[in-house]
Amino acid sequence: MFDSIDDVIERFAAQQYICDRRIATVVYLAARLRKPILVEGPAGVGKTELAKVIAAALGHELIRLQCYEGLDEGKALYEWEYAKQLLYTQILKDKISEILAGARTLAQAVDRIAREDDVFFSDRFLLPRPLLRAILTPAPTVLLIDEIDKADSEFEAFLLEVLSDFQVSVPELGTLKARYVPTVVLTSNNAREMSDALKRRCLHLYIDFPSLDRELQIVRLKVPGISEQLSRQVVEVVQRVRKLDLKKVPSISETLDWARALVLLNADSLDENLVSETLSAILKYEGDIRKAQEELKDYLRRARERDGLAAAARAEKDLLH
Amino acid sequence: MAAAPAMDQRIAQFANLLRESGFRISLSEHMDALEAARAVGLADREAFKDALRATLAKRAIDLAAFDELFDLYFGGLGEAIRASAAEMQAALGLEDADLQDLMETLAALARELRVELSPLAQALLQNDAGTLERLLREAGARVEVQGIQRPMQEGRYSHAIAQALGLSELNREIEDLKQRLEAAGLDEALLGKIRAFVDRRLRDLTDIIKRYVRSELEKRDHAARDALRVQSLAEKSFYYLSEEEIRRMNEAVKKLAERLKNTVSVRRKRAKRGKFDIKDTLRKNLQYGGTPFRLQLDRRVRDKPQVVILCDVSDSVRNVSRFMLQFVYSLQDLYSRVRSFIFVSELGEITKLFEEHEITEAIEQALTGNIVNVFAHSDFGRAFRIFHRDYLGCVTRKTSVIILGDARNNYNHPHEWVLKEIRKRAKQLIWLNPENRLTWGFGDSEMDRYQPYCDLVEECRNLKQLYRVIDRLVM
Numbered sequence: 083m084f085d086s087i088d089d090v091i092e093r094f095a096a097q098q099y100i101c102d103r104r105i106a107t108v109v110y111l112a113a114r115l116r117k118p119i120l121v122e123g124p125a126g127v128g129k130t131e132l133a134k135v136i137a138a139a140l141g142h143e144l145i146r147l148q149c150y151e152g153l154d155e156g157k158a159l160y161e162w163e164y165a166k167q168l169l170y171t172q173i174l175k176d177k178i179s180e181i182l183a184g185a186r187t188l189a190q191a192v193d194r195i196a197r198e199d200d201v202f203f204s205d206r207f208l209l210p211r212p213l214l215r216a217i218l219t220p221a222p223t224v225l226l227i228d229e230i231d232k233a234d235s236e237f238e239a240f241l242l243e244v245l246s247d248f249q250v251s252v253p254e255l256g257t258l259k260a261r262y263v264p265t266v267v268l269t270s271n272n273a274r275e276m277s278d279a280l281k282r283r284c285l286h287l288y289i290d291f292p293s294l295d296r297e298l299q300i301v302r303l304k305v306p307g308i309s310e311q312l313s314r315q316v317v318e319v320v321q322r323v324r325k326l327d328l329k330k331v332p333s334i335s336e337t338l339d340w341a342r343a344l345v346l347l348n349a350d351s352l353d354e355n356l357v358s359e360t361l362s363a364i365l366k367y368e369g370d371i372r373k374a375q376e377e378l379k380d381y382l383r384r385a386r387e388r389d390g391l392a393a394a395a396r397a398e399k400d401l402l403h
Numbered sequence: 404m405a406a407a408p409a410m411d412q413r414i415a416q417f418a419n420l421l422r423e424s425g426f427r428i429s430l431s432e433h434m435d436a437l438e439a440a441r442a443v444g445l446a447d448r449e450a451f452k453d454a455l456r457a458t459l460a461k462r463a464i465d466l467a468a469f470d471e472l473f474d475l476y477f478g479g480l481g482e483a484i485r486a487s488a489a490e491m492q493a494a495l496g497l498e499d500a501d502l503q504d505l506m507e508t509l510a511a512l513a514r515e516l517r518v519e520l521s522p523l524a525q526a527l528l529q530n531d532a533g534t535l536e537r538l539l540r541e542a543g544a545r546v547e548v549q550g551i552q553r554p555m556q557e558g559r560y561s562h563a564i565a566q567a568l569g570l571s572e573l574n575r576e577i578e579d580l581k582q583r584l585e586a587a588g589l590d591e592a593l594l595g596k597i598r599a600f601v602d603r604r605l606r607d608l609t610d611i612i613k614r615y616v617r618s619e620l621e622k623r624d625h626a627a628r629d630a631l632r633v634q635s636l637a638e639k640s641f642y643y644l645s646e647e648e649i650r651r652m653n654e655a656v657k658k659l660a661e662r663l664k665n666t667v668s669v670r671r672k673r674a675k676r677g678k679f680d681i682k683d684t685l686r687k688n689l690q691y692g693g694t695p696f697r698l699q700l701d702r703r704v705r706d707k708p709q710v711v712i713l714c715d716v717s718d719s720v721r722n723v724s725r726f727m728l729q730f731v732y733s734l735q736d737l738y739s740r741v742r743s744f745i746f747v748s749e750l751g752e753i754t755k756l757f758e759e760h761e762i763t764e765a766i767e768q769a770l771t772g773n774i775v776n777v778f779a780h781s782d783f784g785r786a787f788r789i790f791h792r793d794y795l796g797c798v799t800r801k802t803s804v805i806i807l808g809d810a811r812n813n814y815n816h817p818h819e820w821v822l823k824e825i826r827k828r829a830k831q832l833i834w835l836n837p838e839n840r841l842t843w844g845f846g847d848s849e850m851d852r853y854q855p856y857c858d859l860v861e862e863c864r865n866l867k868q869l870y871r872v873i874d875r876l877v878m
Binding site for chain 2: 087103104107108110111114117120122162164165167168272275278281282283284285286287288327328329369
């Protein structure tokens, strides 16, 4: 587990995840208090990534449960493998008739079969789904319950039960209890407000878009070979675009995509043409693109002037030398 | 840990303050906060704040208020004490090192002269912000300064705290100290410096007390203001809204849309009847040896609601229409099969306009008169007739028709037969009227004539009423 907040930051940095102190504090507390973390925030700020990084930093296995509308216990917890059971009964026909040999009445036969039914309702035929896997694993794990807001509220209620004791009862097998309580991360895109009961059990972490400096750090870390100037311009443009009233604001991964695309195009600074050609990397709606272009014209002109001045100053310096 | 109970108590008070400001904090969350605060300790202020935030503020909309209250509660006094020390330093023209020297000299002199200083005097003269804060808070608790209600009481509470703190004893003590120092025959320059310092600190203390009382009052205020804001917004009429409130209303409409979505998906799940699903049936019946023993029906009945919405944008509802349109916009965003129309005396479709533009611009365009002449006199009858002539085809058995308007018809022919026609074809017909129910039917209001043909007629002028309507609408 983590020793301190700084330990979290360091170990995350080793996984190439740059996080601020707030995130690190909550992760540290979650480990200390053994509480699930509920991560909320706009799409594409690295909520899911956070869980992966926690798993990697702790060296634990990551078990992921992706939620969607209609997800039910069977798909989240366990199912009996009917096909396998059926197959086994077919193969074992001889053995079964052996057991049944000598049974005079139907009731007797049923009794005999009933005596054997633990064979068919045993671990062997249990198909564990993510939640049960997290409970049964022999080593500590990180359980990621992704986009919990997409699941129905009935499922949320069921989840509460599992999250509070980390034990489930399978009627045929009895109660299964976790040997290691997994580190749980739930993410939500805020498609709906989560219930108070769920929030009560979790530590709450709101991740917003990163500040300019932090995003710059991320871009430089994740897009090797990007020039100083280009990375700054890219991040400045993205941050500026995010302030506009758009249908869909660009996420961090889109910033990275754009930066990578620009590097592939061998650009080392932005100009108007380049921006209008590649803006579709960060904006996905025609209206948004038009709006952003309007806004960026002004910015790019000023950036050019600034660079022009810098270049002129450099030239002057060269001249003096 | 000696400091722990004090910290627990302060966190408890803070949690109470949050509750008063409309946060929902359960007992278990409170316990978590205590545990989390203990885990990170007090030394790292940011971490302490984050720990409390993670355990106490769990709704995104609460975060800003949490930050504000935290700073008010945990920052207030300590900040004030440090600020006043800095001001003192600047006023006396002392560098950091000078001040340190002066305080050390003073402490040494006091020891030499065997002057026993009270903890308060010591904290004050040694610039010990921590102790000073603790003493102040204790005094504050004794006079129950949290009970302060009005700015008028500031003086009284300041006085009470000063008394609880023992300000007059402190005065005497310091007077005594000064006399002893003079009697000791110190160098005149040093004596002057010390005297200035001591006097200044004494004045600082009264100042700090005042700031302390004021910050307590602000806390109260904040809590009260917030509660008031939430309360009043829900009941405020659409007619009178400021910028800030419009923003909040936007959020609320968004929430409503979410709620609508939720209820719809639940309802969809409940609808069990659907098409026969071969794949699912085979899988389900494996347990019966592949004999189709149980039929599995496709439960995902895609019965998305179809909505036709008619929105009055005439002068009489000018202030409300923006919000009604906002509602229309959200609705259209949510359901794929919404057709929206606006009318005054003519009727025009705005579905496409709303699809293509983002909300503010779309509403702006709808209200500028490009679609229909918004400066005409309302004529519901005529607008309905146009609808009947051109668009009645879009009303089917599955359609909910919503009309937003005040039914002020300027004594024109109401043509209520159109509503009758619509009602016959549609699933339901809902009329939302921004006017007070008491005024319906008076003057040129034709509400009484239209009402019999509607399934649901509701007064809808503010958010609270809108909530109620939406509950019924989705059912």
